[in-house]
Amino acid sequence: MEIVIKLSQFLLSLSILIILHELGHFIPAKLFKTRVEKFYLFFDVKYSLFKKKIGETVYGIGWLPLGGYVKIAGMIDESMDKEQMQGEAQPWEFRSKPAWQRLIIMLGGVTVNFILAFIIYIGMAYAYGDFYIKNEDIKDGIWVTNPVVENAGIQTGDKILSIDGQKVDKFVPSVSLDILMSKQVVVERAGEEKTITLPVNFIGKILDENKKNVITLRMPFVIGGFADDSKNKEQLKTKDILVSLNGNPVKYYDEVKSVLEAHKNQKINATVLRDNKETPVTLQVDKEGKLGVGLGTLQEDNLEKLGYYKFSKESYGFFESFPIGIERGVTQLGNYWKQLKAIFNPSTGAYKGVGGFAAIYNVFPDTWSWETFWNITALLSIMLGVMNLLPIPALDGGHVMFLLYEMISGKTPSDKFMERAQLVGFVLLISLLLFANGNDIYKAIVGK
Incomplete structure (x- = not known):
């Protein structure tokens, strides 16, 4: 039953993200009278679980849950449909539209991803509010169970004052991630402030140790x-x-x-x-x-009764939720961008943590929680948006890069160049997928 719950959350989240992302391309394409030949959830490699043609578009569900796509007429995409591109350009084709319209069509998917993430965070602020401990109420400091963190200089009993210059007012689970992605942490130890500079390969060492916790709350022996x-x-x-x-x-x-x-x-x-x-x-x-x-373990109310911690709960009205949700979205966007930069910097060792679909699947809990589900979905939506903006041919960002070149220079890249660029991008994407999913397999084999 636990596997069913986990798999259901994974597929539901993936389906929501894919459908809305592709709608982001589909809707502006239709508005600009561009023909959309296919709209697919999941990939239909030689076989479809379902398909139905409505008007000029075939809507379907593929059997391979690795993504989805819309096939827009007159566009060189992952389908590599060269035959269509050899004919004379038609008014309903993508290549016949002005560059600004093509740019909007290509940016539609990632725009929807970012909007979706912000809407989810606004909704979560309204529905669930904030649950945290004031940092000043953690009288006896934090608990460090990871030897890598201890070796870096953070000790059990330290009070975290600031992370990369940002004062820590609330203690929430994301504090661990903030430290993981930081360069400098200021703590209070025995009444004195100490500045701890974390090593460049701190993330890589944490991943090698295979202990998820960076810091946590000190707990009673129950x-x-x-x-x-x-x-x-x-x-x-x-x-x-x-x-x-x-x-x-x-x-x-x-x-x-x-x-x-x-x-x-x-x-x-x-x-x-x-x-x-x-x-x-x-x-x-x-x-x-x-x-x-x-x-x-003890529930929060018992921890509070026994005098360990005082938990704070804040509720927000409908309009109050907007700035709170937007702030959370901006913070998560910034955090993910930091993670991405760390991954592409070999000296950090962050690439060891890159995972594929198994890693995404394992993020979901084996018990159903709508709060957790929406929180993960919002984060995945940001990840999907950022990844698609990378200037790699075959991704939306690659198409945007060539469109911006066209708009600035007034020159259109040739179909032959676009085909080759698409092929290079496809090889890069396959390589990234193999690396990410290979990492999953390696971790499963060695038990990490």
């Missing part, structure tokens, strides 16, 4: 379950919270862990919070400094 060979099953119960060891109070998991590692193969007196009452227990620490238990 008993979530027991290993089969645990010697503490009789002393502990699930949902117990360790609050003291050897008579010394412990508030967070990292504090408990360090005490246990110092008492390997020993019995240790402890106190747990059970049903809101403190209960003394005696625990056996194994040779690895562990209790043979799994870490549990």
